[in-house]
Amino acid sequence: ASSTPNSSAAPEQTLRFGLSGEPQDVKVGADQGSTGYTLDALIHRGLMAYDVDGELVPALAESFEEIDPATYSFTLREGLEFSDGTPLTSANVKNTLLFLADPANGARTLAAMRNITEVETPDERTAIVHLSENNADFVSYLADSTAFIAPDEALSADAVATVGAGPFVIEQDDAGVQLVLARNDAYYDADAVTLDSIDLVFYPDGTARTNALVSGDVDLIDYVPWEQFSTLESTDGVTMDVQNGLLMDIEFNVTDGPFADPLVREAVAYAVNRDSVVDAAFFGNAKAIYGPPIPESSDYYTDESQELWEYDPEHAKELLAEAGYPDGFSTTILTTSQYVFHQDTALTVQADLAEIGIDAELDSPDWATRMEKATSGDFQLKINGWGGIVSEPAYLESYLGGPDLAKSFGWNDPEIMAALAAGRTGADVESRKAAYSEAIDLIGTNVPFVPLVQRGQAFAYKDSVTGFSNLPGFLTFFSGYTLASTSISAG
Amino acid sequence: MLTRFRRIAGAFTVVRWAALAFVLLLVVLSVLAPIVVPVDPLAQDVANRLLPPGAPGHLLGTDEYGRDVLARILNGARVELLIAFGASAVAAVLGSLLGLVGGYFGGVAEFLTMRLVSDVLLAFPPVILALLIVTIYGPGEWTLIAVMGILFAPGFARIVYGQTLSVKRLEYVDAAKAFGARTSTALFRVVLPNVTAPIIVQFSLVMASAILLESGLSYLGLGVVAPAPSWGGMVASGQRYMGNDPSTILVPSIVVVFTILSFGLLADALRDLLDPRARKGSHA
Amino acid sequence: MISFIAKRIGVGLGLVFVVLTLIFLAIHAVPGDPAAVLASGGASGTATPESIERLREQLGLDKPLVVQYLDYLAGVVTGDLGSSFRDSRPVVTTIFERLPNTIELVVLACLVGAIVGVALGAAAGRFGGWVDSLVTAFSSLAISVPVYVLGTVFILVFSLTLGWFPAGGFVSWQADPVAHLRLLLLPALTLSIAFIGVTARMTRSSVVETSRMDWVRTARSWGLTPSRVFSRHVLRNSMTPVATAIGLEVGIMLGSTVLAERVFNFPGLSALLVDSVVNRDYPVVQGIVIVISVLFIAINIVVDLVYRFLDPRVR
Amino acid sequence: MPEKLIPTDPTPSASTAVLRVRDLSVEFGSGTDWKAVTHDVSFDVRAGETVALVGESGSGKSVTAMSVLDLLPGNARRRGTIELSGEDLIRTGAARMRAVRGSEVGVVFQEPMTALNPVYTIGTQLRDVLRAHGRLSRSEADRRALDLLRLVNLPDPERRLGQYPHQLSGGQRQRAMIAMAISGDPKLLIADEPTTALDVTAQAEILDLLLDLQAQLDMALLLITHDMGVVADMATHVVVMKDGRVVEDAPTARLFAAPEHAYTRELLDSVPFLGRSEIVERQPTVSISVVEPDVPEAMSDEAGDAVLEVRDLVIRYPGRFGEKPFVAVDHVDLRVGRGDVVGLVGESGSGKSTIGRAAIGLVPVTSGSIRVADVDLASATRTQMRSVRREASIVFQDPASSLDPRATIGASIAAPLRWNDVEKDARVRTERARELLELVRLPADWVDRYPHELSGGQRQRVGIARALAVRPSVLIADEPTSALDVSVQASVLRLLLELQAELGFSCLFISHDLSVVERLATRVVVLNRGRVEEQGDTRQILHHPREEYTRRLIQAVPVPDPVVQADRRRLRLEEATAS
Numbered sequence A: 001a002s003s004t005p006n007s008s009a010a011p012e013q014t015l016r017f018g019l020s021g022e023p024q025d026v027k028v029g030a031d032q033g034s035t036g037y038t039l040d041a042l043i044h045r046g047l048m049a050y051d052v053d054g055e056l057v058p059a060l061a062e063s064f065e066e067i068d069p070a071t072y073s074f075t076l077r078e079g080l081e082f083s084d085g086t087p088l089t090s091a092n093v094k095n096t097l098l099f100l101a102d103p104a105n106g107a108r109t110l111a112a113m114r115n116i117t118e119v120e121t122p123d124e125r126t127a128i129v130h131l132s133e134n135n136a137d138f139v140s141y142l143a144d145s146t147a148f149i150a151p152d153e154a155l156s157a158d159a160v161a162t163v164g165a166g167p168f169v170i171e172q173d174d175a176g177v178q179l180v181l182a183r184n185d186a187y188y189d190a191d192a193v194t195l196d197s198i199d200l201v202f203y204p205d206g207t208a209r210t211n212a213l214v215s216g217d218v219d220l221i222d223y224v225p226w227e228q229f230s231t232l233e234s235t236d237g238v239t240m241d242v243q244n245g246l247l248m249d250i251e252f253n254v255t256d257g258p259f260a261d262p263l264v265r266e267a268v269a270y271a272v273n274r275d276s277v278v279d280a281a282f283f284g285n286a287k288a289i290y291g292p293p294i295p296e297s298s299d300y301y302t303d304e305s306q307e308l309w310e311y312d313p314e315h316a317k318e319l320l321a322e323a324g325y326p327d328g329f330s331t332t333i334l335t336t337s338q339y340v341f342h343q344d345t346a347l348t349v350q351a352d353l354a355e356i357g358i359d360a361e362l363d364s365p366d367w368a369t370r371m372e373k374a375t376s377g378d379f380q381l382k383i384n385g386w387g388g389i390v391s392e393p394a395y396l397e398s399y400l401g402g403p404d405l406a407k408s409f410g411w412n413d414p415e416i417m418a419a420l421a422a423g424r425t426g427a428d429v430e431s432r433k434a435a436y437s438e439a440i441d442l443i444g445t446n447v448p449f450v451p452l453v454q455r456g457q458a459f460a461y462k463d464s465v466t467g468f469s470n471l472p473g474f475l476t477f478f479s480g481y482t483l484a485s486t487s488i489s490a491g
Numbered sequence B: 001m002l003t004r005f006r007r008i009a010g011a012f013t014v015v016r017w018a019a020l021a022f023v024l025l026l027v028v029l030s031v032l033a034p035i036v037v038p039v040d041p042l043a044q045d046v047a048n049r050l051l052p053p054g055a056p057g058h059l060l061g062t063d064e065y066g067r068d069v070l071a072r073i074l075n076g077a078r079v080e081l082l083i084a085f086g087a088s089a090v091a092a093v094l095g096s097l098l099g100l101v102g103g104y105f106g107g108v109a110e111f112l113t114m115r116l117v118s119d120v121l122l123a124f125p126p127v128i129l130a131l132l133i134v135t136i137y138g139p140g141e142w143t144l145i146a147v148m149g150i151l152f153a154p155g156f157a158r159i160v161y162g163q164t165l166s167v168k169r170l171e172y173v174d175a176a177k178a179f180g181a182r183t184s185t186a187l188f189r190v191v192l193p194n195v196t197a198p199i200i201v202q203f204s205l206v207m208a209s210a211i212l213l214e215s216g217l218s219y220l221g222l223g224v225v226a227p228a229p230s231w232g233g234m235v236a237s238g239q240r241y242m243g244n245d246p247s248t249i250l251v252p253s254i255v256v257v258f259t260i261l262s263f264g265l266l267a268d269a270l271r272d273l274l275d276p277r278a279r280k281g282s283h284a
Numbered sequence C: 001m002i003s004f005i006a007k008r009i010g011v012g013l014g015l016v017f018v019v020l021t022l023i024f025l026a027i028h029a030v031p032g033d034p035a036a037v038l039a040s041g042g043a044s045g046t047a048t049p050e051s052i053e054r055l056r057e058q059l060g061l062d063k064p065l066v067v068q069y070l071d072y073l074a075g076v077v078t079g080d081l082g083s084s085f086r087d088s089r090p091v092v093t094t095i096f097e098r099l100p101n102t103i104e105l106v107v108l109a110c111l112v113g114a115i116v117g118v119a120l121g122a123a124a125g126r127f128g129g130w131v132d133s134l135v136t137a138f139s140s141l142a143i144s145v146p147v148y149v150l151g152t153v154f155i156l157v158f159s160l161t162l163g164w165f166p167a168g169g170f171v172s173w174q175a176d177p178v179a180h181l182r183l184l185l186l187p188a189l190t191l192s193i194a195f196i197g198v199t200a201r202m203t204r205s206s207v208v209e210t211s212r213m214d215w216v217r218t219a220r221s222w223g224l225t226p227s228r229v230f231s232r233h234v235l236r237n238s239m240t241p242v243a244t245a246i247g248l249e250v251g252i253m254l255g256s257t258v259l260a261e262r263v264f265n266f267p268g269l270s271a272l273l274v275d276s277v278v279n280r281d282y283p284v285v286q287g288i289v290i291v292i293s294v295l296f297i298a299i300n301i302v303v304d305l306v307y308r309f310l311d312p313r314v315r
Numbered sequence D: 001m002p003e004k005l006i007p008t009d010p011t012p013s014a015s016t017a018v019l020r021v022r023d024l025s026v027e028f029g030s031g032t033d034w035k036a037v038t039h040d041v042s043f044d045v046r047a048g049e050t051v052a053l054v055g056e057s058g059s060g061k062s063v064t065a066m067s068v069l070d071l072l073p074g075n076a077r078r079r080g081t082i083e084l085s086g087e088d089l090i091r092t093g094a095a096r097m098r099a100v101r102g103s104e105v106g107v108v109f110q111e112p113m114t115a116l117n118p119v120y121t122i123g124t125q126l127r128d129v130l131r132a133h134g135r136l137s138r139s140e141a142d143r144r145a146l147d148l149l150r151l152v153n154l155p156d157p158e159r160r161l162g163q164y165p166h167q168l169s170g171g172q173r174q175r176a177m178i179a180m181a182i183s184g185d186p187k188l189l190i191a192d193e194p195t196t197a198l199d200v201t202a203q204a205e206i207l208d209l210l211l212d213l214q215a216q217l218d219m220a221l222l223l224i225t226h227d228m229g230v231v232a233d234m235a236t237h238v239v240v241m242k243d244g245r246v247v248e249d250a251p252t253a254r255l256f257a258a259p260e261h262a263y264t265r266e267l268l269d270s271v272p273f274l275g276r277s278e279i280v281e282r283q284p285t286v287s288i289s290v291v292e293p294d295v296p297e298a299m300s301d302e303a304g305d306a307v308l309e310v311r312d313l314v315i316r317y318p319g320r321f322g323e324k325p326f327v328a329v330d331h332v333d334l335r336v337g338r339g340d341v342v343g344l345v346g347e348s349g350s351g352k353s354t355i356g357r358a359a360i361g362l363v364p365v366t367s368g369s370i371r372v373a374d375v376d377l378a379s380a381t382r383t384q385m386r387s388v389r390r391e392a393s394i395v396f397q398d399p400a401s402s403l404d405p406r407a408t409i410g411a412s413i414a415a416p417l418r419w420n421d422v423e424k425d426a427r428v429r430t431e432r433a434r435e436l437l438e439l440v441r442l443p444a445d446w447v448d449r450y451p452h453e454l455s456g457g458q459r460q461r462v463g464i465a466r467a468l469a470v471r472p473s474v475l476i477a478d479e480p481t482s483a484l485d486v487s488v489q490a491s492v493l494r495l496l497l498e499l500q501a502e503l504g505f506s507c508l509f510i511s512h513d514l515s516v517v518e519r520l521a522t523r524v525v526v527l528n529r530g531r532v533e534e535q536g537d538t539r540q541i542l543h544h545p546r547e548e549y550t551r552r553l554i555q556a557v558p559v560p561d562p563v564v565q566a567d568r569r570r571l572r573l574e575e576a577t578a579s
C-alpha cells in the first residue's frame, strides 16, 4: 500500500479475505451476486449504509428527512470526494438515482427506484427525491450496496465503475487471482478505517476456501460451505459468524397443470418436511420456516405470519384429494446441479412429495440452462433461493411483482399485490400492519411460493480479526460494510 | 478342447482368477441387488443420516440423506458397469473402426478419420466436450455413455491406427489378399486380431477413465441424474464430508479401486489368452 | 523434414478452423442466455427484460448467427479473440495470463508422471512376479482415485496436518519464486499420479512386447548383462509407443486440469474454461478452446518429430 | 580318395573338443506338460573344425544350437550336458553364462532382418558388444569396431558404422552380425543357417568369409544348414539329425562317399545336382535350337495359350521424401504357358519377387501389362480380380512373415477355401487342411499349432500347403524350398511335379537355387537389376549360358560334392585375387 499517512505508528494492517469468487466488472446498480455486493460495499458508498449491528445509518448523506412518505431530502456530508479526487455533489446523486430508475439499466434496486419521478438539487449538498407514490422503505433501498453513488463517467451500460467514494480503492488487479485494495484517503470517514489494505483472494471452491482459512493462508472467508460449518466451529482460533439469510423455496408454474390450483400448491406447502431440508441440504445450518421470513425486530412481525403452514402430510393428501388428485400425479422439479444445496433441497422435496403421491422427476441442468427454463416456464416445480433487498415485508412486493424468472411462473394475484402495495404506501405503521397481515394471510391460502428454510450464511475468520460482523438476515451480503471498521489484532 | 482349457489355465494366475471372481460377483450382485439388499436405494431417512458402517440395519452405513449405502453401491454397480462398459465399448468400436479404416486405406480415408474426426475431437479439451454435450442433452447415463464413447474413441483410433499402419505392411496381410480375402475380411479378420492387444489394454484404461470422469462430472454436477445411485456420484458427494465422515468416501472408493484393478487384470489375462506367443513368465 | 513440418502445420491450421467452427456452433447451441446470466449475477435474478435485451445488443448477440460467426472469424484472423462478457478484458490477455500457469502445471505433472511411470512400468515388465503385481495394483489405484479426492487428501495431509505446503493458491513467479514453486508442487503431484498409472501400464505392456523381439535374443547372445540388454535393447525400443501416448496425454491434460485447479485454487486455463461455459462467456470459451487446440496440434507435431528421432526407420 | 580332400583341417583328431554335447534333450512346456523335441543328442566340435549340423527340417537343429548359450524361448528346458572346454554350461551360473556368451561362443542368427536392433547404428551395437567384455575405452572400441568391419569385408566400413540396420542389404547385415559375433574372439562360432536369406553370390561370399575367419582366428565352427552344397563346401565333419535324434556323425568326405544311415542316403540322393537333374532329360516339350533372348519366340504365336503373360512390365517403388523412385522391374516380357514351369532366377534384389507379387496384383504396375488367366490386372474389375485370385496362388518367399501369427496353421491353410467360397463347411475345410499338411510331410494334427511353434522349414511347408489349397491353375512359387532340407525339398519338389502333372497348373518358379530350377523348370528367365538378361530353354540357359552374368550365377552355386567344391573354391579365390 502506497498511501499510509494515517497510521504512522501502527504496523501495516492487511486483511486477506478469501472471497467465494472473482467479482465481475463493477457496474452501477447491477446485481452481480454476493462477491459483487461485497466489492461494492468496499469501494463504493451510497447515501445510506448499515452499521455493525445491521442498523440503517446515513453514509454519504449526513442526514435525511422524510418530507412526506413520497418525498425525501438528503443532505450530503461536507467535502465528499471520489477516490480520484473529483468532488461528489448532489448532481452525482441525482444522476445516479435517475440511472438506477431506468428499467433498461436493470438495477437491483429498481423496484424502489422506478418510483422516482424527480430529483431536485437545490444546492451541492442537498438532493430532494420525489417518488410517484409512498414508500416507507425507500431509504432502506438506498443502503443496498449496489445503490452506490457513482461518478457520471460510470453511468453508462458499458462503463466500469472503479472510481468510488468507498473506504477502499482497487490498487492492483491480478485477474483470476486477487484484487488488492488499499485504503481510500478520500473516503469521508477515512480516519476510522484501520485496515491499510485488503487482499481479496478468489477461492471459488468452498473446500479450498475453508482450507485456506484453516491453514492460515487467509484471515477471513465468506460463504462457508454448509458441510464445513462443524469443522470450522471446532477449529481453534477460528470464529464462525452465522446468520440465517437467504431463503430456499419451492416455486410453481401456475399457468397450467396441477399447480395452477392453489389447493395443490397448499398441499405442497404442507407436504415438505423442512427439517429434512435443514439437515440434508444444510447440515443443520438453516432455519425451517413456514411463512415468509420477517425479522422479529420488525414492526410487522407476528407469530402467525411465520406459521402459515406446518409439516402435515396427511393434510396435504386431503388437500390433494380435494383438488381432484386423490392418487397424486407425476411432475418435474427444476433445480440445478451447479449448486449442490439447490439439488439437495430438491432431493428432499422430491422424497417428501413422493409420500403424498406426487411423483416428481428431477430436472437438474446447469445454472444458465435452469435460468432459461425458468424464464420460459419450461418447468412445473422449481427450487429457488433468494433474499429480499430490505428486511421489511416490502421485499415480498418486489419479489412477487418481479420478473417471472425469479418467482412462480405466470403468477399474478392482484389482491395480494394490492395488499402489499397498501403496506408499502400506508400512511402509518398501524395501517401498514393491517395491510401486510392481510397480504400474508392471502399468501397462506394462495401459496405463490412455499418457503422452506432460511439458510445459514456464514463468514469465518481468525480470532485476530475484530470489528467484522455478519449482518443479520438478508443483510448478510452487505457485511462488507463492516470491513471499514475491521482491524487485525496483533498475535 | 483340452488344449484350449490349458491355454486358459495358462493365462490365468491366482490373482486373475480372483479378479474374474470379483467382477462376476459384482455383476451378479448388481443384477440381484433388489433381492440381496431389499432396501430401496432412494429411500431417504434423514433422521438416520451419515451412520457409520456396521450400524444396525445398514451394513455399510447411510449417506447424507440416510439412504442405505450398500443398496446404493449394489444398485450403483449396474449404472456404473453399464456406463464404464458401455462407454468403453462404444469408444472401442468407434475408435477401432476409425483407426483401422484410416490406417489401412490411408490417403483421403486417413484424412477423414484421423485428422478430421479423431484429431478434431482430441483437440477439444475433454471436459468442455463433456460439458457441452451434457448441457445440451441433459445429464443421465445414456448421455454419459454417448459422451464418453465419443470422448475416448480418438484414443483407440490413434492406437489402432498406429498398429494398423505397421501390421498392414506385414506380408500376411498381402497373403490374405492374394488368397482371395475381401477387403473387409482382410481388415477385420486379419488386421484386427493382430491389433487387439493394445486395444484390450486401452479398454481397461478407458473403463477406469470412464468411472473417473463420471465421478468428475458428478463433482461438477453433470453426472448421473441426481437420486439415481452411481459410484462416481457417491465419491463426489462423499468428498464433501471427507474430513468428518471418511466412510462416505472410502466405501465407494474402495469398490471403484477394486473394480478397476480387476478389469485391468482381466484385460491382461484376455490379452495373454488371445496372444499365442504369450506365456507365463516370459520376461526379458 | 521442413516440408513435412510445413505440411503438418498446414493441416493443423485447417483443423483449428474446424475446431473453431465446431466450438462456435456448439457453444451457441447450448441453452442458456449469456445476457440473462450476466444481468442476474445474484440468484434472486431481478434483471428486467429491458436490461437483458440491452445487454444482448451490447454483446452483439442480437445479430444473426452467421453474422456473429463471420465477425468472429474476421477477428480471429487478425488475432483478436474478442473480449470477455464478464469483464471487458480482451480474451487474449486473459488467456496469456493463465496459459503459462497451466503449462507449468501440466509440464511438471507430466514430467514427474512420465519419469516415475516409465520407471515403474519398466520394472514391472522386466522383473515380473511380485514387482509386476505391485505395480499393477498401484497403477490401478492411481487411475481410480479422482483428482479432487487425491487433492483433498494431499491438502489434508501436507497442508493442514503437516503444514509443509500452503493449501493452494497462486503467487506469481515475479512476486516470489519460492512460494510460486511451493504452490505448484502439490497440484502437479496430484495430477501426476494418474499419469504415472497410465504410463506405467503402457510401458509395461510395451516392454513385455519388445522383450519377445529377435534382437533381444541377439543382444543376450553377446553376453550383455541383463540390465544392459534391458535398458538398451528393450526399454529404448519400447519407448516409441509410450512417447506417442505421453504426447497425447499431455495434449489432453492441457484442457483437463480443472479439478486440480479447483481444489488447489490454481488460476489455470481449464477452470476458467469451465467457469466460462457455466457463465456462457462465449468469447472466452472459444478463445481457450482455440488456444488449446493449437497447442495440442503443436504437441502432435513435436511428438511426430520425436517419433522420427526414436525410430530411425521412419526418418 | 576322399580323405585327402578334406578342405581345411590341419589336425582334426589331435585337437580336443571345444564343445562336447552329450545326451541333450530339449523340452517345450505348454501349460503343465512338457514335450521333448530333441532326444539324447550328442556330438563334438573341435578347435579349428567346422561341424555341419544337417537334417530334416524340424529335427531340432536350431533348438540344439540355441541350447548351447541358453537362448531358448522361456518355455523350454534342457537336459543332458553341454561342455565348453570341459565346463558344463547347463549347470553354470548366470554370470558365467554371460561371460561365455560373446567372448567364448559367438552366434550368427538366421534372420538378419530382425536380429539387429533397428534403432541403433551398426557402430553403436558393435561397440556395445565390444565393451560388454573387454574394458575398452570409447576410442579403442571405435577402432576395434572399424577393424572388425574390415575383417568381415564390409565395403566402406567407416560409413557403415553410422548406418542403421535397415540401411544395409541382407548380405551386409549378415556381415555386420558376423562381426559382432566374432568380436570377442570366440573359441566357437555357431551359425544357424547364416545364408538362407541370401542369394547365391552373397551366400558364397559369406561362406568364404566364415572359412577365412575361422582360419584366421582358429575358431571351431558349428554350422547349421540344409544345403548339402554348403556342407560339402565348408564342413570337416557332419552331424545328421532326424526327428530330434542324431542319426549319423561322420567326417564330411566319408559321409558323402559312404553314407551309412538310410536317412543320410536319402538326403544325399535327393540333392538336386546342377547339371545332373533328371528333369532335363525327362523334358520333352521344348526343343529350341535357336533362342533369341531379346524376342521370346513364343510371345506372339502362342499368346492365347499363356496363363500368365507379362508385357513390357515396369514397376517402380516410390522413393521416400526427396528420393527418386526405384525401378525394380524394367521393361520385362515374360510368359508362362499352360502347364509350363518357368524358372525365374537372378541375384538378390534383381526383381524376382516383385514380378511374382505383381502377377497376383499385390504390387501396382507402373506401366506395361500383366494378364493372368485372360484377365488384364491393370483394368480388372473387382469380380475379375477375385477370379484371378481363385485361379492364381502364391507361395511367399518369407514363410515367417506371411503367416498370420494369430491364426493356427490349420486356419491359415483353410482360409483361402473360405475366402474364395470354395468350401462353406468349416469341418470339411479343417479336413482339407489336415490332408494338405500331410501332403507337405507335416503331421496332420498340427492344425492347431501356431506359426511360432514351428521351425523355419516347417513354416515354409505350411506356406506351400496354403498355396495348394485352392487347386490353383497358376502357381507363383517364390523360393518355396529355400529353408528346406534336401530330403524334404525333394519330396516337396516331387509333390509339385506330381500335382502339376495331375492338375496341369502352370508355375512361375522363383529361386536362386539353380539346381532346383534345373530340376523343375522347362524354361528359365534370368533377371539382372530388373531387366531380363536372357531367357530360354532350361538346359540351354543353365548349360550354355550366353551372358557372363548367368555364368557367374551358375558358378556360385555350391555343388554337394566336396571334391568339386574344393576345386571351385580354389578357382573362385584365384579369380578374386587375380582381379
Ligand SMILES: Nc1ncnc2c1ncn2[C@@H]1O[C@H](COP(=O)(O)OP(=O)(O)OP(=O)(O)O)[C@@H](O)[C@H]1O
Residues within 6 Å of the ligand: D028, D037, D056, D057, D058, D059, D060, D061, D062, D063, D064, D073, D226, D452, D453, D454, D455, D456, D457, D458, D483, D485
Ligand atoms: N516355441 C516352440 N514351442 C513348441 N515347439 C517348438 C517351438 N519352437 C520349435 N518347436 C519345435 O521344435 C522342433 C525343432 O525345431 P527347430 O527349430 O530346432 O528345427 P530345425 O531343425 O532348426 O528345422 P529347420 O531346418 O526347419 O529350421 C520342431 O518340431 C518345432 O516344431
Ligand SMILES: Nc1ncnc2c1ncn2[C@@H]1O[C@H](COP(=O)(O)OP(=O)(O)OP(=O)(O)O)[C@@H](O)[C@H]1O
Residues within 6 Å of the ligand: D199, D317, D318, D326, D328, D346, D347, D348, D349, D350, D351, D352, D353, D354, D355, D397, D512
Ligand atoms: N516396398 C518396396 N519399396 C521400395 N523398394 C523395394 C520394395 N520392395 C522391394 N524393393 C526393392 O526392389 C528391388 C527388387 O526387390 P525384389 O524383392 O523383387 O528382389 P528379389 O529378386 O526377389 O530378391 P531376393 O532374391 O533377395 O528375394 C530390390 O532392390 C528391393 O530393395
Ligand SMILES: [Mg+2]
Residues within 6 Å of the ligand: D061, D062, D063, D455, D456, D457
Ligand atoms: Mg532352424
Ligand SMILES: [Mg+2]
Residues within 6 Å of the ligand: D352, D353, D354, D397, D478
Ligand atoms: Mg525375393
